[in-house]
Amino acid sequence: MQRNALIVAGLVVVASLAGAPGTALAQSDDELVTLTIEVVNPSSNQRLGGVTLVATWNGGEERVTTASNGQALIDVPEAATVEITTDDDQYTRNEPYRIRVATERSHTIEVSRKADLDVVVNDAEGPVANARVTLSQDGVEVVSGRTDSDGLYQSGTVAQGEYTLAVVKPGYYRTTQDIVVAGSPERTVSIERGRVDYDVVVEDPHFDPARPVADATVSVQGVGEVQTDDNGAATQLLPVNSRLEVTVSKEGYETATETVTTNESESSLVFELSREATLSLTPVNTRVVVGEVVPVEVTNAYGEPASGVTVRLDGEAVARTDENGRATVRIESGGEHELTARGGGATSEAVTVRGVGEGGETATAETQETTEPETTRATTAPAGDSGPSPLTTFGPLVVVVLLIAVGAAYLYRRRRDDAPNPWADDEEEEEPEADDDDEMW
Template identity: 35%
Template sequence: MRLIAIGIGLLLLLAPVTGVAAADGSTQDVALRITVVTQNGDGVGNAEVTVTYDGQSQTRETVSNGEVLFDVPKGADVKIDVEHPFLVRNNAATVTDVSDGDEVSVTMYETASASFTVEDGDGPVADANVKVRKANQLPAATGTTGSDGSFETGEIEKGEYTVTVTKPGYFDEETTLAISGSTTETFDLEQGSANVQFSVVDSHFEDPQPLEATIAIDGVGSFQTDKNGNRGVTLDVNTEYTVTVSKDGYDGQSGTLTVGETDKQLTYEISRTPELTLEPANTQVVVGQTVRVTVTDEYGEAVEGATVRVGGTDAATTGADGGATVEIASAGDVELEAVNGSVTSDSVTVEGVQAATDAPEQTTTTGTTEQTTSAQATTAADEGGDGSTPGFGVGAAVVALLGSLLVLQRRRA
């Protein structure tokens, strides 16, 4: 029994170390062993180690063999920073999902520093971006040059680095450099430009159609594409621009353009701003009768499924041909419009006209008719001589006389 009691007691004493959950469900701490060593693997004593996790931190010094122990929550992600008077480390070490018995070795290096000067053909280059990075590591130093074109890394690990210098409008400069002690280096940047060929097309068609459009580039200016939708513009290398493409009647396009160190070609596809057009077959309709309307889109194509409203009330839906028939139920001006999704057409006015109900009056004047008849008879009498044979007058008598004379002449002969 005593042995059982002793065993249970030992388990309870070891519980915090082995990460056994507490009765309230919270996670217990586990031991994390950290060893700080030199590049040659020698332990580093008197190094100040700070561990950070879950918004908390602890700081302790290593013993002569470079070791230090921390109690941290089991499963935590821990960041490890180390400081030493004569050694340095560029980036913090990390350990994720800590478990009991984890050991981490953190290597420190001899200190070094570098001073860079960036120039072009006209002298120092200010605001150039500098990045100093060891292979397979995060950058050890980053920043921009001052007005005199200089940049200081501060204390970094001794070793071989890739140094990259960039600035908009210049070709990138990159070199591999061994940094030890106090290293100095000068970088010469070269300005450059690249040609960007812009094309703007209407993407609505199966074969996109070129468009004469406006291309606006912030900080540069505005340009017009030609009839083939093309325009070339010379822009600075390694520079980011905001480009806006626009054309009347079209939905424009805006975005960021990054120009590298080579020429490039870009195509912008835009389409007409959505709109509806409603056209009635007649603008005057007898009340109670119907009128045929046609709905087309911004490209003049029939719109199926559009709602036609009469006086603000839904009245019909267009078919595949874009057509619909609606009734004009009242006299006077009636407003018609079409709606398709979020797009509404302009209103069109159709006039409702009342149908005629009375026959037109006919007027007959007997006296006038008789006078007209009498006048016609008189005229006929004047032309015919006796009014009974129209057209047989003086001319006919002369012709008859000449005929008789001709007969007598022949008999004498």
């Protein structure tokens, strides 16, 4: 009984193992789809046999050759993105055939015979090196490159057909031609130099509206310099189809640089040029009594009040300007002191103020400087004199005499005014005496 059970169990295991590969294979087959590819030549609408195709997808690749009816079958993962190219001696495509989501369906792929093109570029002086040559179809670039030192460009393998050939180089007008490429033709293209007017306007954005900046220098790489007029404008002839560096500068302003790309039409560009960040500090006076304050005003590069600027006394921050650009600084000691303003990445030039005061060294020195010349003039006799001058000797005596004379005259006049006047007495006697009624009124 046990032996039969073991035999049955073994048969079940063997059957399971035998069936597993079949199941996996079935699942693998369910994940693949077959692409039916048909290859044709568009110029003759002929189905092409014997053309080798290469299909690639993420993690896989398959090479197939079309049958005489121009068809080939390719198995790829379902929903995969597949690219199909040619690997053939006679036929080619300019770009891969792309299937975004692979499904069980048919696809027609157009291929053309192989061709190539040689292009020679020259101007009035001979071959032109480094000219850009482009072949395009329906506005899509197929191949491009630059001419060598002999002015030659070789396209390499392209599909036979109609193309637009374009040749351009900085400083030259663009030249285009519609051509047919079949076999291995050679094409010669002549190009011509050209220039175009380019207007530059320079403005200062600090103002509203912006103001023109006159006498600014506009410098164009490899071309030259021009100056802006009173309207901040300048016109320069620039080579066509070029990328050029344009720099605008003026003393006291920041320099601006931009790269411009010219075409074959007139154009313009506006530059914004701002003044360099500067500060100017102006004290109300440069001589200050020790212990007193000196008012200062700080302005920016445009002469406008600079608010929130730090004022430094001998390198130490002591004040900050208000909305009117004003601040006060106290001078605590005599002698010379330096005032500066700093803010917004700018520092003003130092301004010197002098602290003065009674009893201080600065005040004493200034007094001596003031009085010494006067003392010298009063006590020093002129060269050649043997003694003091009469004015120096008798001056005080003359003053005393004059004072005495003035006093005597004053006393005399006072006494004269106080003395009785005989003429006045006679007049009083002749005047009638007043009665009692008169005295009442």
